[in-house]
Structures are given as C-alpha cells and as structure tokens.
Amino acid sequence: MLSTHAAPLNHGMIMGLADKYNHVPVLAGKVAEMLVWNTSGTYVDGTIGGGGHARAILERLGESGRLIGLDRDSEAVGAAGARLARGSTPRVEILQRDYTELASVLEAKRISRVDGLILDLGISSYQVDTPDRGFSFQSDGPLDMRMDRGKPLTAAHIVNESSRDELERIIREYGEERQARGVANAIVRTRDRAPLTSTARLADTIRSAVRRRWAVKSCARVFQALRIAVNQELDKLKLVLDTMLPLLSNRGRFGIISYHSLEDRLVKRTFETWASDCICPPGFPQCVCQHRRVAVLHTKRAVVASREEVAKNPRARSARFRMIERLPDDQHAHCN
Numbered sequence: 001m002l003s004t005h006a007a008p009l010n011h012g013m014i015m016g017l018a019d020k021y022n023h024v025p026v027l028a029g030k031v032a033e034m035l036v037w038n039t040s041g042t043y044v045d046g047t048i049g050g051g052g053h054a055r056a057i058l059e060r061l062g063e064s065g066r067l068i069g070l071d072r073d074s075e076a077v078g079a080a081g082a083r084l085a086r087g088s089t090p091r092v093e094i095l096q097r098d099y100t101e102l103a104s105v106l107e108a109k110r111i112s113r114v115d116g117l118i119l120d121l122g123i124s125s126y127q128v129d130t131p132d133r134g135f136s137f138q139s140d141g142p143l144d145m146r147m148d149r150g151k152p153l154t155a156a157h158i159v160n161e162s163s164r165d166e167l168e169r170i171i172r173e174y175g176e177e178r179q180a181r182g183v184a185n186a187i188v189r190t191r192d193r194a195p196l197t198s199t200a201r202l203a204d205t206i207r208s209a210v211r212r213r214w215a216v217k218s219c220a221r222v223f224q225a226l227r228i229a230v231n232q233e234l235d236k237l238k239l240v241l242d243t244m245l246p247l248l249s250n251r252g253r254f255g256i257i258s259y260h261s262l263e264d265r266l267v268k269r270t271f272e273t274w275a276s277d278c279i280c281p282p283g284f285p286q287c288v289c290q291h292r293r294v295a296v297l298h299t300k301r302a303v304v305a306s307r308e309e310v311a312k313n314p315r316a317r318s319a320r321f322r323m324i325e326r327l328p329d330d331q332h333a334h335c336n
Contacts, residue, residue: 024313028052035116035253036116037115040062040065041249043067044070044114044118045069048070048077050126055084057116066092067091067092068105070098070102074148077094102117117248121233121258121263122257123135136223142198143199145230155202155227159187174262175228176260177225183222250326253325255298255323277291293327303321
C-alpha cells in the first residue's frame with residue numbers, strides 16, 4: 001500500500017513531476033546496505049526527495065517491512081509518490097512534513113521506535129536546475145531558495161531586509177566566505193539603488209565584490225549561506241540530533257549524508273560523543289563526566305562516493321555519509 005499526503009496536485013502534474021524530478025541519489029546502494037538490518041522493520045527516509053534512497057531501501061525490505069517518507073517540498077512528495085507507485089512495494093507512506101517533526105508523526109501513527117532513519121541533507125538536482133526555485137547562481141530566477149514554498153521567508157527578504165552586519169554574519173558563518181564583509185557591503189550598495197529580487201543580479205553583485213579568479217566559489221558560498229539561513233538548516237540539524245536517538249529501536253541505525261563542512265563537523269562530533277564512554281577534555285587525570293556511550297559507530301571515517309559515481313554524478317563529490325547504531329537499552333545509560 002502506498003499513500004501520500006501533500007499539497008493538492010492532480011495526477012498529470014504528479015506524473016510530470018516524477019519524470020522531471022531527476023535527482024540522482026548519492027550512495028543509494030551503500031546507504032541501503034548499511035541501514036537495513038531488519039527486513040521486517042520500520043524505516044524512515046526523512047528527506048525523501050525524488051525517492052532514490054527510498055527505492056533502494058524498499059528493495060531490501062520484506063513484505064512486512066514499512067517505510068515512512070518525509071519531505072517539506074510538496075513537489076518532492078508528489079514525485080516520490082508517483083515514482084514509488086510504479087513498482088510493487090512493501091507498505092510505504094509519504095508525508096509532506098519536515099524531518100524535525102518525526103516524533104509527532106510517529107506518535108500519531110502509534111509507532112514507538114523505528115529500525116532505521118536516513119537523512120540526505122543536500123538539495124536535489126531538480127531544485128538546483130529549476131530556475132523558478134532560485135537555488136542556483138548559474139541561471140536567472142526569483143531570489144527564493146525555500147525548500148517549503150509554503151513558508152514566508154525567502155532569500156530576497158534576507159538580502160533586502162537584513163542589516164549589513166547580519167548579512168556579513170550569515171555569509172561568513174554559513175558560507176565560510178572570507179570576503180564576507182566586502183560581499184555584504186556590495187549587497188547593501190546594490191539594494192540601495194533597487195531591491196535585489198533575482199539570482200542573476202545577486203550573482204553579479206557578488207562578482208563585483210570579489211577577485212575574478214574566486215568569483216564562482218564565492219557565488220557558491222554566498223548562495224549556500226542564504227539557503228541555509230532561509231531554511232534554518234543547521235538549526236534543524238541540531239534539533240534532530242538532540243531528539244532522534246530515543247526514536248531508534250535497540251540496534252536501530254541512523255545515517256546522515258552531508259555536503260559541507262558545517263554539517264559534517266556537527267554530525268561527526270555528535271556521533272562520536274554518542275559512541276564515547278568519556279567526553280572529558282584531553283589531559284584530565286581521571287574521568288569526571290560520568291558519560292556512557294549510547295551507540296556504536298558504523299563509520300569511523302565518512303563514506304564517500306567512488307570515482308565512478310562522481311564521474312556519473314559530479315554533485316556526489318562533496319557527499320559525506322556517517323552512521324551510528326543505537327546500543328540496546330541495557331548496555332548504556334545517559335550521562336547524569
């Protein structure tokens with residue numbers, strides 16, 4: 001049984017989205033192989049996108065296996081539903097919900113714990129390649145960048161309404177752009193003449209503020225920073241890392257694919273803390289933290305895409321996949 005809950009879309013629109021939503025999932029086979037350990041279990045794809053990872057997971061589940069797919073993008077929900085409906089699948093349900101809402105979703109369905117959870121933190125090829133979504137500096141479109149277009153905050157609002165200092169902070173912190181101050185100054189000068197409302201005009205503004213040889217990288221970093229700010233990506237990741245562990249069954253697995261250093265550092269640090277018996281600062285003569293590990297690492301080093309995969313899908317080159325397995329309840333205790 002397959003059911004979807006998303007913004008209203010007619011059948012023709014949904015099937016059209018499935019054909020156009022050409023996102024190539026990163027590390028799909030490896031993710032499914034590592035994530036699915038109980039073929040009769042319940043799994044969650046918290047960022048279902050076009051359904052690529054979900055399909056790989058479903059191929060490993062038995063008839064009693066269950067998959068719940070979430071995405072905040074209504075177009076992704078429609079496309080994933082249409083694509084997965086084309087084949088015979090175990091029980092799968094797709095909802096237009098943010099992955100930070102997983103606890104309430106499971107509670108409503110009377111599911112106490114799940115056997116596996118995967119999050120792919122990247123944006124889809126479809127989103128990047130659709131100018132109307134405003135994610136790319138390589139094509140002209142409205143300065144939008146919302147994953148969920150039902151939300152009010154857009155990149156245009158941030159660019160035109162934020163103070164110079166706030167723009168600099170966003171660009172430096174979320175984009176790790178060294179020339180953040182110069183870019184922020186250029187944005188303010190440009191918007192003083194007329195509001196910045198298009199991706200092309202913003203890209204031109206960024207190029208005017210940086211050295212020509214660094215222009216492409218600076219554009220990419222600034223657009224990344226604005227996308228993170230619009231969608232509150234790091235805040236949501238911190239929230240999910242604070243709340244997801246209790247939702248995993250004993251031996252339940254939690255994997256995350258990240259695409260930039262801010263995300264990966266946060267995931268790596270959190271997973272290593274969960275898998276450590278002591279988190280005292282180095283040099284302490286004895287442990288005083290009373291911390292006990294609650295998980296084991298399945299990836300001591302991040303899993304990356306092979307050369308062959310990167311050749312077929314260049315956007316996979318920055319992907320980093322990490323995964324933990326929750327220890328049984330009788331093998332750990334939370335720190336006091």
